[in-house]
Every structure is written in C-alpha cells, then in structure tokens.
Amino acid sequence: MIIHVGLDTVELNGEGFDILVKEGDTVKVGYPLSNIDLEFTKSSNKKVVTPVLITNYEDKVKSFHLENNSLRVKCKELVLKCELK
Template identity: 50%
Template structure:
C-alpha cells in the first residue's frame, strides 16, 4: 500500500536548465530530427553563455568525441541528451572543451562542457541547443517550464514522471 501511495514520487525527476539562455519550443528547433521529436521530447535553449552543466544527478553514458553532445542517465533510468547547437558535429570539437568522460558520475549543476559561443554562432547552422529525453517510452508525463529566460543549474527546466512499471 505504501509503495502505491508513494510510487509516483520515487519515479519523478526534476531537471535543472543545463544552459543559461532563452527557452525554445522543441517544435521550433530548425532541425527536423529534433522538431519532429524523432529522438524524444524536451526543450531547446538558445544559449547566452558558453557553459553546459548537468541537469540531473547521474552517469555520463555518452560524451561525443567532438564534445558537442552529452548523454546522462539518472539513477532512476531517465536518459537525457544535451546537444549543443545544430550541425556542430562538423566542427570536430573546435570551440568546445569537455570536463567529463563517459562513465563519470555527475551531480546537477556540475560543469560538463564549455564552448566558444561567438565561434559556434559563426560556424554552426544554429546555436539552438536541444535537451531531449531519449527514452521517452518510460515517461508517463513531462511538464515543461514556462520560464522564458533560463539560468544554468538554477531554473527548473522540466519535471518528468516515469511510468510506475518502467
């Protein structure tokens, strides 16, 4: 009985904004892979500074060798992809500095990556940076922040409730 009463709380995750900047709806991301939610749902950010922090406590399960994308898995199994800019893989890591490696444990607010924002603005297709729940099949509900201007490591970005049986 207690597990049923408190089960939802155990399966809820609050994500902090991984970047400071303006919130952008996923549907408005100028890349069909993200706007059509082919990788999952979430929110994008148009960053105003070049720093990415962990949105949740978890383990780095993916860190691109080009440093433009980081995947984190929470202890409850939620998988979050932070993709810095669009078509930034073509920069081959130029303009990015990583502070984590695959397998590292991170806490919400820990610095993951820094990037040269003016350089990325000039060289990439867009600086808009999607943050996606990639294993969306385990999500019961997703509540997105209505805050327009986000602060990295401080603003509540999304709240995710996992399916109880997931």
C-alpha cells in the same frame, strides 16, 4: 539524456567545445557539462539551439517537472527536474 549543443556543430569537429563529462557519468544540479565558445560557434555560422532528449523515459524516470517551458532560456537557468527510479 541526450543534449545536442547547436545545429550542424558536428562539422566543427569539436573545435570550440570543451566537454567536461563522458557518457555514463553522474552529475548533480549545477555541475557544468561543457564549456562552449559561443562567439566561435556563431562566427562559424552554426546555431546554438540545443535540443534536450530524455531517452528510456519509462524505464529510467520516476517523475519530472518542467521548470521553464519558454523557447529561450539563459545560461545556467533551470529547465527541468527529473527524479530517477
């Protein structure tokens, strides 16, 4: 999965972000991935829209179920469940 927090946030050079995992880590439901200073991000005129991409879907994912297909979700709200092969 690729989770890109915010639009143009790369211009902040990591400021306002505390990443808690690294590439290749295994996480479980409810495990925090990062802490984000939303006020700082917004005050820097960056949007906090967060695209989530599932890569190698055919090779890695046995099934998935969309829990919420709303355009807006709240922090810690379940969006989808994936069962890996």
